[in-house]
Amino acid sequence: MSNTAIAASGLRKAYGDRTVLDGIDLSIGTGTIFSLLGPNGAGKTTTVNVLTTLLRADGGTAKVAGHDIGTETAAVRASIGVTGQFAAVDDLLTGQENLELMADIHRLKGAERKRVVTELLERFDLTEAARKRAAAYSGGMRRKLDLAMTLVTRPAIVFLDEPTTGLDPRSRRTMWEIVRGLTDHGVTIFLTTQYLEEADQLADRIAVLDQGRIVAEGTADELKRRVPGSYVRLRFTQGADLDAAARVLPDSTRDDETLSLRVPGDGGSKSLRYVLDRLDGAALEATEVSVHTPDLDDVFLSLTGHATTEVDAK
Numbered sequence: 377m378s379n380t381a382i383a384a385s386g387l388r389k390a391y392g393d394r395t396v397l398d399g400i401d402l403s404i405g406t407g408t409i410f411s412l413l414g415p416n417g418a419g420k421t422t423t424v425n426v427l428t429t430l431l432r433a434d435g436g437t438a439k440v441a442g443h444d445i446g447t448e449t450a451a452v453r454a455s456i457g458v459t460g461q462f463a464a465v466d467d468l469l470t471g472q473e474n475l476e477l478m479a480d481i482h483r484l485k486g487a488e489r490k491r492v493v494t495e496l497l498e499r500f501d502l503t504e505a506a507r508k509r510a511a512a513y514s515g516g517m518r519r520k521l522d523l524a525m526t527l528v529t530r531p532a533i534v535f536l537d538e539p540t541t542g543l544d545p546r547s548r549r550t551m552w553e554i555v556r557g558l559t560d561h562g563v564t565i566f567l568t569t570q571y572l573e574e575a576d577q578l579a580d581r582i583a584v585l586d587q588g589r590i591v592a593e594g595t596a597d598e599l600k601r602r603v604p605g606s607y608v609r610l611r612f613t614q615g616a617d618l619d620a621a622a623r624v625l626p627d628s629t630r631d632d633e634t635l636s637l638r639v640p641g642d643g644g645s646k647s648l649r650y651v652l653d654r655l656d657g658a659a660l661e662a663t664e665v666s667v668h669t670p671d672l673d674d675v676f677l678s679l680t681g682h683a684t685t686e687v688d689a690k
Contacts, residue, residue, distance in 0.1 A: 381406045382439070383402065385436055385438070400419075405564075409579050412568045412583050413676070424458070424537045427445060441533055458534075459536050459537065470507050471508065482528060519543065520554065532563065572676065581593065600675055606641050607640050607667075608638070608647060610662040611663055612635045613635065618632070628640075648667055
């Protein structure tokens, strides 16, 4: 596989007169975590379904693992794994039996079958619960089992469609650790989420999807710098130092109660260097220096006019 795991140009999908995808362009590097961020109804699941050949696009082109999604569907499916919002495990089977069933479906036999199942149970910390029925698993354990089943075939690309929806914070963070670990083995992750923190924590690159269109793309830091509101915060121990700093940084906003200044900036090193150089030139030293930038919630609100938790469509 080349350095590009997923490439799409002008993907379109409509249901009747409702356009769900309105010309999606993507370029996702091999071994990276890419997050498609957006509210319910933005088109995230439709994008996944098109790229995984579960839906046929109405327009545009895409290649997944170097294979055309329209003409090489079997090759695409052989290269990917998919985990959806709801764990696709069989509650009547044990965790081990679920994995063995998946291995059987993919015609793994003998020692290889046993090795793969054992490795996945250990990797996902499910060994002790291996002989318990999946119906008795917690939500977090079910999600781990579902992802383990996806990895039986060692796919090059894994699509995670809102994999932590409904999980408690501890289970969600456990899943994050597992997802990060996948890229250590060269796996490419395509993650859809409406959780801002999830995209911020995991993704190498983020695309913001709203009403079927990508309205922005970049790293989390790049997206945050697009929104005004970044500043450098300086705190001093003496009022005299605060007064002097306010004079050499005339654009700053002072807080006399906390003996601090806020200096507008772009959130990058250039702004920080400017502030520190001004302090150094005046022989001043701050006891605390911190850079504050808008979070992804601010980014999404600025770009779309609403929060990610709002529902646009079903």
